[in-house]
Amino acid sequence: MKKTIILFLALFAVSAIAVSSAEARSHIGDDGRSLVPGSPDESAKRLMHMREHLSTIQKVVAALALEDFSGASRITKKGFGHGHGIGIKADIEAFSEMEHVFEESTGKLAKTLKTNDMKKSLAALEDVLLICESCHDAFKFQ
Ligand code: HEC
Numbered sequence: 632m633k634k635t636i637i638l639f640l641a642l643f644a645v646s647a648i649a650v651s652s653a654e655a656r657s658h659i660g661d662d663g664r665s666l667v668p669g670s671p672d673e674s675a676k677r678l679m680h681m682r683e684h685l686s687t688i689q690k691v692v693a694a695l696a697l698e699d700f701s702g703a704s705r706i707t708k709k710g711f712g713h714g715h716g717i718g719i720k721a722d723i724e725a726f727s728e729m730e731h732v733f734e735e736s737t738g739k740l741a742k743t744l745k746t747n748d749m750k751k752s753l754a755a756l757e758d759v760l761l762i763c764e765s766c767h768d769a770f771k772f773q
Pocket of ligand 1: 679682764
């Protein structure tokens with residue numbers, strides 16, 4: 632999984648450098664992150680959705696602390712919905728790619744939790760969090 636993430640991030644960096652037209656630049660925010668287009672209403676809903684993701688991660692950690700692996704797996708599946716994705720559709724290829732990598736990581740987490748192996752579960756959880764972090768470093772809602 633780490634290899635996939637690193638490969639993806641490398642590709643993302645290369646494509647970000649390749650994007651240099653004036654039009655493309657207008658989609659880059661003040662802090663250098665790419666803007667995900669959307670109305671204020673849409674952006675507010677997306678942020679609310681994101682806060683739910685943080686809450687899901689908190690519940691997964693709480694279940695893990697109790698060694699409730701099946702509960703943690705259930706919460707992961709429920710929190711990240713069908714296909715365990717981020718649930719935000721945006722018309723930006725790199726963002727969709729990031730969503731896809733995220734979806735894979737949460738699917739893997741849900742499966743790994745079922746092994747009842749704490750070390751592997753924490754590693755899978757870390758992979759998920761790494762993608763949360765990478766996406767936040769790269770994107771911003773308009
Ligand atoms: C595919 C991209 C992507 C992924 C993956 C992602 N986020 Fe986000 N998230 C965003 C963007 C974009 C924002 C808005 C950042 C901004 O505008 O500064 C955001 C904002 C947030 C916020 C702030 C909400 C607010 O009200 O200000 C939280 C909390 C958050 N995300 C949690 C998470 C957690 C937890 C995960 C992983 C489980 C995650 N996100 C995964 C893209 C993503």
